[in-house]
Amino acid sequence: MTKSRLTAATVAMVATAGLLLTGCAGGAAGAGDSGEKKLTFMFRGGPDEQKAYEKAVGEFEEANGVDVNIIVTTADQYPTKLKAAIAGRQIPDVFYIGPGDLQAYVKNGIVKDITEYVEGSDTIDLDNIWDHGVDSYRFDGELIGQGAIYALPKDVGPFSFGYNKTMFEAAGIPLPDVDEPYTLEEFVDVAKQLTKDTNGDGTLDQWGTGLNVQWNLQPFVWGNGADWLNEDRTKVTVDTPEFAEALQWFADLQNVHGVTPSVGEAQTLDTYQRWMKGEIGFFPVAPWDLSTYEKLDFEWDTIPYPAGVSGETSAWIGTLGIAVSNSTKHPDEAVKLVEYLTANEEAQQTLVDAGIQIPNLKDMAETWAADTSTMPANKQEFLQIVTDYGRGLPGGNTYNGEWYDEFFTNIQPVIDGKMTAADYLAEVQPKMQAFLDSANQQAGIGG
Amino acid sequence: MTTTTRRPTLQRSTLHRTEHRAALAFVAIPVLGFLIFTLYPLLYSVYASFTSWNGLSAPIFVGIDNYIAMANDPYFLQSMWNTLFMMLGIPIGLVISLVLALALNRKMRATTFFRTVYYLPVISSIAAVAILWQWAYNGDFGLINQTLAFVGIDGPNWLQNTATVKPALMIMAIWKGLGYSMLLYLAALQSVPRHLYEAAALDGAGTIQQFRNITLPMVRPVTFFLVVTSVIGGSQIFVEVNIMTPTGGPEFSSATIVWYIWQKAFDNLQMGYASSMSIVLGLLVFLITFIQFRLNRRNQFSIE
Numbered sequence: 001m002t003k004s005r006l007t008a009a010t011v012a013m014v015a016t017a018g019l020l021l022t023g024c025a026g027g028a029a030g031a032g033d034s035g036e037k038k039l040t041f042m043f044r045g046g047p048d049e050q051k052a053y054e055k056a057v058g059e060f061e062e063a064n065g066v067d068v069n070i071i072v073t074t075a076d077q078y079p080t081k082l083k084a085a086i087a088g089r090q091i092p093d094v095f096y097i098g099p100g101d102l103q104a105y106v107k108n109g110i111v112k113d114i115t116e117y118v119e120g121s122d123t124i125d126l127d128n129i130w131d132h133g134v135d136s137y138r139f140d141g142e143l144i145g146q147g148a149i150y151a152l153p154k155d156v157g158p159f160s161f162g163y164n165k166t167m168f169e170a171a172g173i174p175l176p177d178v179d180e181p182y183t184l185e186e187f188v189d190v191a192k193q194l195t196k197d198t199n200g201d202g203t204l205d206q207w208g209t210g211l212n213v214q215w216n217l218q219p220f221v222w223g224n225g226a227d228w229l230n231e232d233r234t235k236v237t238v239d240t241p242e243f244a245e246a247l248q249w250f251a252d253l254q255n256v257h258g259v260t261p262s263v264g265e266a267q268t269l270d271t272y273q274r275w276m277k278g279e280i281g282f283f284p285v286a287p288w289d290l291s292t293y294e295k296l297d298f299e300w301d302t303i304p305y306p307a308g309v310s311g312e313t314s315a316w317i318g319t320l321g322i323a324v325s326n327s328t329k330h331p332d333e334a335v336k337l338v339e340y341l342t343a344n345e346e347a348q349q350t351l352v353d354a355g356i357q358i359p360n361l362k363d364m365a366e367t368w369a370a371d372t373s374t375m376p377a378n379k380q381e382f383l384q385i386v387t388d389y390g391r392g393l394p395g396g397n398t399y400n401g402e403w404y405d406e407f408f409t410n411i412q413p414v415i416d417g418k419m420t421a422a423d424y425l426a427e428v429q430p431k432m433q434a435f436l437d438s439a440n441q442q443a444g445i446g447g
Numbered sequence: 448m449t450t451t452t453r454r455p456t457l458q459r460s461t462l463h464r465t466e467h468r469a470a471l472a473f474v475a476i477p478v479l480g481f482l483i484f485t486l487y488p489l490l491y492s493v494y495a496s497f498t499s500w501n502g503l504s505a506p507i508f509v510g511i512d513n514y515i516a517m518a519n520d521p522y523f524l525q526s527m528w529n530t531l532f533m534m535l536g537i538p539i540g541l542v543i544s545l546v547l548a549l550a551l552n553r554k555m556r557a558t559t560f561f562r563t564v565y566y567l568p569v570i571s572s573i574a575a576v577a578i579l580w581q582w583a584y585n586g587d588f589g590l591i592n593q594t595l596a597f598v599g600i601d602g603p604n605w606l607q608n609t610a611t612v613k614p615a616l617m618i619m620a621i622w623k624g625l626g627y628s629m630l631l632y633l634a635a636l637q638s639v640p641r642h643l644y645e646a647a648a649l650d651g652a653g654t655i656q657q658f659r660n661i662t663l664p665m666v667r668p669v670t671f672f673l674v675v676t677s678v679i680g681g682s683q684i685f686v687e688v689n690i691m692t693p694t695g696g697p698e699f700s701s702a703t704i705v706w707y708i709w710q711k712a713f714d715n716l717q718m719g720y721a722s723s724m725s726i727v728l729g730l731l732v733f734l735i736t737f738i739q740f741r742l743n744r745r746n747q748f749s750i751e
Contacts, residue, residue, distance in 0.1 A: 076689075079713050083502050104716050108503035270587050400715045410698045412609075442501065442716070 037330050039337060042071040042085070042092035043154075043322075044078040048354035056347035060340040066333045086110060093328040094337050097151055097321050099136040099144060099396040103443055106139050106150055107399075111323040115149045117335040124339040128362050130156050130386050136396070137321045143233065144397045151321030152342040155287075155357040158317050158385035159215070161305045162285035162376065164278060166298035167194060167206070176303045178378045181313040184220075184249055187282075187306040191259035194281035208259035209282040210271030213250065213415055214408050216284055218316045218393070221246045224308030228394035228404065229436075236403060236436055239429040241422075246308060247414065248421035255417030286318075287382060291355025294375065302381040304389075317390040358382050399443035403435035496723035501716040513723035523724060525699055526707040529613065530682055533703065536617035537677045541670065544625050548632035549662075562633070566626035573623070577690040580619045581606065584691075606692055609700040616687060616701055623687075628673050635666040671743050675736055682732050685709065704728055 041057065043049070050072055057068050071092065073081050078096065085091055097105060105111045118124060126134060133153030140147025168175055173193055176182060182190065191208020198206050211217075221227065226243035229236060237243070254260045261271060275283040278298045285293065285302050293300065304313035322341050324334040341347065342360055351357050352368060358379075359365040369379040395404030407428060413419040496513055498506035517523050547565060551558050568576060583590040586604025595602040605615040643661050652660065685705040688696075695702030695710070702710075704724065712721035 080709075083713050086503055104501060104503060108501065110503055270585075273587075400717075402715045405694075409695070412697050442499075 037066045037333055038069065039066055039094060039328070039330060039334055040069045040071060040092040041337065041341075042073070042082065042095040044073050044075045044096060046356070048351065048356055052347045052350035052354070053341060055350060056340050056344040057337070059344065059346070060337055064333055064336060066330070066337075068337065089327075091325040091327055093325050093330065093334045094341075095323060095325070096154060097137075097323045099319060099321065099392060100398075100401050102137060102139055102150060102321070102323075103144060103399050105323070107443060109326050111150045112326045112328065112331060112334075113148045113150060114152075114324055114335050114338070117332070118149060118152065118339065121335075121339060123336060124152075124343045129153065129343065129360055130362065132156055132317055132386055132390060132392070133319055133360065136319050136392055137323070151323035152338050153360060154320045154322050154341065155351070155360060156317055156319045156386050157287055157357065158382045158390050159315055160285045160302045160381050160385055161219070161282065161315070162293075162300050162302045163282050164275070164280065164298055164300050166300075167278065167281055178301070178303055178381065181223075181304040182306040184224075184306055184308050188253070188257050188259065191253070191281060192257060195259045204261075206279050207261050207274070207281065208257075209253065210260040210274060210280050211250070211253070211284070212271070213411055217247065217250055218391075219305035219314050220250055220308060222314035222391065223305060223310055223312065224249075225310040228407070229397070233398055234436070234440060236429055236432040238407065238432065239425050242309065244420075244422040244425050247425065249308075251415050251417060251421060254415065285376065287358045288356045294355060296375075300375060302376045302378045304381065304384075313389055315385045315390050316393050317386060318393065358386075398436065399439040403432045403439060406432050406435055492722045493726060495719055496726045498719045498722075500719035500722070502712065502718035503716070506719060509719070513720045514727075516720060517724060517727065522699060522702070522707060523704075526695075526702045526704045529699075529701060530684065530703045530705075532613055533617050533620070533684060534678065534681045536621050537674065537681055539617075540621040540624055540677070541628060541673060543621065544628035545632050545666070545670075547625065547629045548636055551629070552633060552636045562626075562630070565629055568623045569626040573686045574690060576623060577619070577687040580615075580687075581691045584615050606701075607697055609697050612692060612696045612701040616684075616691065619687060619691075620681075620684065624677070628677075631669050631673065632666060635669040636662070639665045671739070675739055678735055678739070679732055682728065682735075 041053075043053065045053075054070065057070060060066070061068055071081075082092075082095060091110065097111065102111070118126060130153065133156045134149060135145050136153065137151035138145055138147050138149055163176060165175065171194060173190060176190075188208075194206060194208040195204060196206055197204050221243055224242045224246040226240050226246055227237055254262075261274065271280060271283070274280045276292075276296055278296070285300075305315055307313045322338045324331065324338055328334045345361065345364065348359050348361060348364060352359050352364075359368055365383055369383050371379070393404075395401035398404075410428065411424065414421055414424045495506055497508060497510060499509045499512070500506035551561055584605035586592060586602070586607065589602075589605070591605065592602035603611045605611045639662065643665075644657055647657050647661060683705050684703050688701055688703050688706045689709070692701045695706060705728070708721045708724045708728070711717045711724070
């Protein structure tokens with residue numbers, strides 16, 4: 001009896017396993033046998049992106065006789081789902097990748113070197129795409145920014161600076177120059193003039209600015225001639241006097257000069273809301289804000305960020321890329337799909353019209369920027385950031401961003417004026433360096 | 448038919464065999480599910496905890512390096528502490544839900560309505576609820592601070608303040624779990640035999656004595672069940688933390704252990720290290736639950 005039960009159990013298990021296997025195989029065989037080529041495209045994004053890409057994908061399917069299966073996730077879930085897909089060896093043929101992940105994905109053979117495909121392509125003209133966009137996905141085994149191409153940009157996101165024109169006019173302050181950046185002193189001076197109590201109830205209801213350290217500190221650090229890393233990205237350089245000066249100045253806006261809403265009110269969301277209510281003079285403007293800012297009931301425009309001792313303005317550029325999996329069965333079609341998504345004019349137009357990004361194509365961007373009838377009039381500033389003075393976020397150039405996150409984890413006491421910038425930087429540098437060393441070691445570069 | 452009459456015994460055994468076979472096939476499905484989706488991942492994560500693994504390529508065996516790193520990782524210790532701290536909400540939640548259950552156990556109007564009200568958070572999506580509370584906690588125009596302003600209190604910026612972010616998350620977790628514990632207590636209260644109270648009343652026991660000597664011991668099994676499941680659940684608190692304080696809160700003050708594990712595994716390509724932390728967490732939860740069972744057994748003896 002025991003024996004027969006055992007046999008029965010084995011039979012049952014084999015049968016069930018067989019069922020499972022055929023179930024899986026059925027799916028794969030179905031795709032292969034029908035003769036139709038099938039690609040999977042995984043991305044994240046809002047309804048506007050979905051709409052734009054569905055259109056481009058439809059067009060691509062028609063032109064190439066390829067069936068594309070689209071997987072959309074929310075921004076939060078995307079990294080988890082993609083990594084699960086990779087761990088399960090079900091890597092989508094085409095997917096989004098941030099510059100911060102590129103190094104690891106290339107090192108581990110997940111993404112395909114598409115240099116040959118795109119350079120010889122007739123669907124896409126690399127010269128017509130922003131250099132920063134393409135270069136963010138170049139990697140030579142040591143440094144991001146040079147070498148073979150592993151992805152094409154979905155977009156480039158120049159994080160510009162804006163001001164409330166209506167507020168300036170009401171206060172009788174001369175408008176800022178669109179080409180000549182303020183010095184740090186001039187900026188504080190103007191911000192002070194803008195900070196006031198407009199209705200005479202004894203409390204401030206209008207401020208010069210209100211900036212979030214995580215997303216706004218970079219231009220002031222760079223503009224002051226400092227940076228997070230050295231050239232070959234092996235050393236954390238936040239403990240320099242220039243860096244300390246920039247961070248201290250940033251904190252002083254609130255604690256010494258009082259030109260921002262008070263500590264309790266200074267969180268991003270709140271100053272963002274206040275800017276939109278017309279209570280803030282200077283505030284960052286990103287391409288993905290344009291559709292929201294269109295509805296503002298005051299006039300505004302973009303200007304270069306104030307410059308520190310270097311005398312030069314700077315800003316950061318965000319970007320997201322579209323890469324091809326190394327394990328794809330149809331590399332030609334997959335690369336072609338990437339090209340469609342990157343450079344398809346109609347899709348680009350949909351995204352630009354939706355007010356969430358600037359055009360990926362240089363000629364198209366020129367036409368877009370030449371239109372000064374919609375705000376901001378100085379759209380050129382976005383293009384100058386991309387072509388001229390913008391840089392990638394520091395955390396995006398290394399194997400992982402842990403060392404960069406560490407910088408912001410305990411920074412609040414500095415912003416609140418409870419700790420000096422120099423003290424904080426001296427304390428955080430070794431911790432950041434340790435994270436960077438371990439990241440570089442994992443990547444097999446540097447010390 | 449002919450076989451039946453000739454060899455009845457054999458027929459019976461074949462019939463049994465087919466039945467057994469069918470039964471085993473049914474049993475095999477959940478067993479296979481367990482083997483493939485629980486046991487295999489569990490064993491693999493034990494293995495992964497001894498490797499340097501980025502989640503993309505093959506793991507490399509490194510011995511106990513991850514465990515050594517963990518002992519020296521201040522963020523690991525802090526996230527453990529944060530998780531423990533937030534578990535202080537569990538007893539508070541149990542007391543409130545027992546009080547609510549007692550209130551709703553009385554004969555009064557609209558009890559069904561109140562039960563529904565208190566149970567509603569339990570069935571609501573945690574993600575939606577977390578976003579709602581994030582707004583409620585907003586320092587400037589959040590519902591909570593506006594309400595506090597009515598009584599003249601200037602509320603803090605809940606989620607941005609190291610001192611208030613953990614209590615804020617605890618309050619929300621208590622609110623979310625209240626209905627569930629309340630319902631279980633309600634069921635337990637209703638199954639307490641009436642005659643115990645009657646007998647106690649005849650012996651001259653007051654309300655408080657009745658509560659201490661009858662109600663509390665009678666709902667004890669439910670309390671035990673709730674404590675065990677809440678501790679297991681509480682040690683894995685993640686979604687609300689990730690949504691309400693996506694960067695781990697001001698100065699890492701709301702980062703829980705599961706949040707830290709998740710961040711290491713999926714943001715910073717350290718799946719091996721993350722696995723070793725989850726092994727430690729799993730062992731701790733097992734240990735705590737074991738101790739609880741032990742204590743519970745001892746207490747039961749003292750009652751008898």
